Amino acid sequence: MPIIELEDVSKLYGFGDAATVALDEVSLHIEEGEFVAVMGPSGCGKSTLMNIIGLLDRPSYGTYMMNNRSVAKLRPPRAAKYRRDTIGFIFQNFNLLPRLTALENVALPLVYKGMTLGRRTRQASDMLARVGLQHREYYYPRQLSGGQTQCVAIARALVNNPKLIIADEPTGNLDSAGSRLVMELLSEIHKTGNTILFVTHNPELTRYATRVVYMHDGAIVRDEQTVIGDVAPTARRVMYTVPATTVEDDLAGVSALMNHLPDAEPAATMSLKEKTRKTGKARRSKRSRT
């Protein structure tokens, strides 16, 4: 049963001539229990997609069904209830409240549920134990390492037992040890039956996913199933191609990832130099046409 059904969802910012398209008629179905990695260059609309799925933002056009209920045009109080009860959000910069202890941070969603102090403390404490931070309950976020902080944030996302976990670059601000800690935790949560959606720039992390979605310029350009433990095929090609991006590509805002997507030039046989020149040119000419 699909938990998320996006149908031709678009998101526009600004008005008239100044309008920019952040999402361009994206359709995406996610089944319950999937562990989906979303990859793509900066500014391709990953975060916008996450925000819309997480009900922090509303689509400009299109339909969004969650558990077979339309949630695209929810009124703010209803959206708040969904965010509280069915969605857990994990951010790149953790977004814990600095003046609250780890325990109070984890209990925050329960506060808005109207739970009594005793019950929510117990529940938050259990959740911290589950992410392995029971001994850090009364620490403030600044006293924790990056990995631990993100684990607290994960505990907060989990405390209401949401069906869907959305993580927008959860490892973006972490070192490799922290990333590992966080990803192991997420995959453990996945094993208990939660649906997880996460954004990453690191192809290595697609090992944890069951499905990888590639985005570019506000559209989904590739969607592939993978096996847990293996790097996704498309992502792997990026990983083992040196260099990942050139200066020219960076200036044009194009990630090397795109060079390896099926719709791009078949670059494998070309020499590195030729390839970058050619795709670079192709991109530029395409840009000038539009």
Place this chain on the structure above:
Amino acid sequence: MRSLTRGNLKTAIASVRGAKWRSLMTMMGIIIGIVSVVTVVSIGEGVKHQVEAQTNHLGKDLITIRPGQTVNRDKNGTISGVNLFAGYMTSGTLTDEDVRTIQKTKDVSKAVPLSIVAGKLVHDNRQYPGVVVVGTTPELPAVFHQKLAYGDFFTINDSNENGAIIGTKVAQDVFGQDVPLGQSFDFQGQSFVVRGIFDEFKNAPLSLEADFNNAIFIPYQVVQDMTSKKAQIYEVLAQSKPGASPNVVASRITDTIKASHGNQEDFTVLRAGETLSVTSNILNLLTRFIGGIAAISLLVGGIGIMNVMLVSVTERMHEIGIRKAVGASSRQIMNQFLVEATVLSVTGGIIGVIVSLLINVILLLFTPLHPIISWQVVALAAGVSLVVGIVFGTAPALKAARKDPIDALRNE
């Protein structure tokens, strides 16, 4: 819902305590407003209480006749205005003849003239310019319902002798002892012997009445002889007979004196308690005036709170975003900031009440005022600060609540 409020309260208190100095400055307007309201109202209450005590002490049958028109009356005879200058500037429109007329008026049992005499008071080669010397007749204690602590008042038989009855303050200031019976002083070149000391007069503060504790009473007859019958009468106290209505007697007195003054009302007849009601009128005016200032102060204080809360909302936009992202509804965010503004203003109110209590103690110790802080005033202060918090906290709270979660999160 209750746990929610409590959580908000805790957050709000933490946030107020987190920026102590800023919070105190924010509360200043409220504190000043509450202090002025509570202090003024409690002084007013205290004076009213004293006035009532004095009225009861003097009795309901006392009628005061004064030279000059000090009050304006409307058709029903109620005092509609006070003419302060007339009271102090005019004198001498009442004469011995008037005293006798009053005495003869129907249902008047006693009429006592009070005549303030100017002159040098000398005791032990020292002058005492502050002491008031009053010439009066033997019936004064009866009319005033005032007892003597020591000695006795002069009677009709010895009312041409140089005896004097003094107030408690004179005993202390001039003679330096509680019971200076038999001591003598010089006044207008004549020697007087102290033969009695009054109990303490309980004067209401701000009263138009002279302070009789600081007065020396000598026989009217002696004053007349001393000044060749030119002594000016400060006021005449008349007592209506038991059973007679003081109001009727007062208007009767008015009519008779008016007739003998050529139909000119150049005097004032005040019924029992009316001298004091004049005091109350002045006081009410003052209370209203300061109340107005306090209201402005509360308004400014409220705007201050609104200002700080608006800044706080902008500063904490990211926090608002996080709270909304984890499931806080707009209403819950609004409650949080509303509670915070209210905590600020109510804390200001509490500090204001504490400061007013201190001021009250100081007033009690160093002034003749006896301010009374009633629970009504404290409730008023609490209510007002609560209302100010809610009214001026609403705009910032709405601003916080209406913010889109995604916009709020982008603010860092």
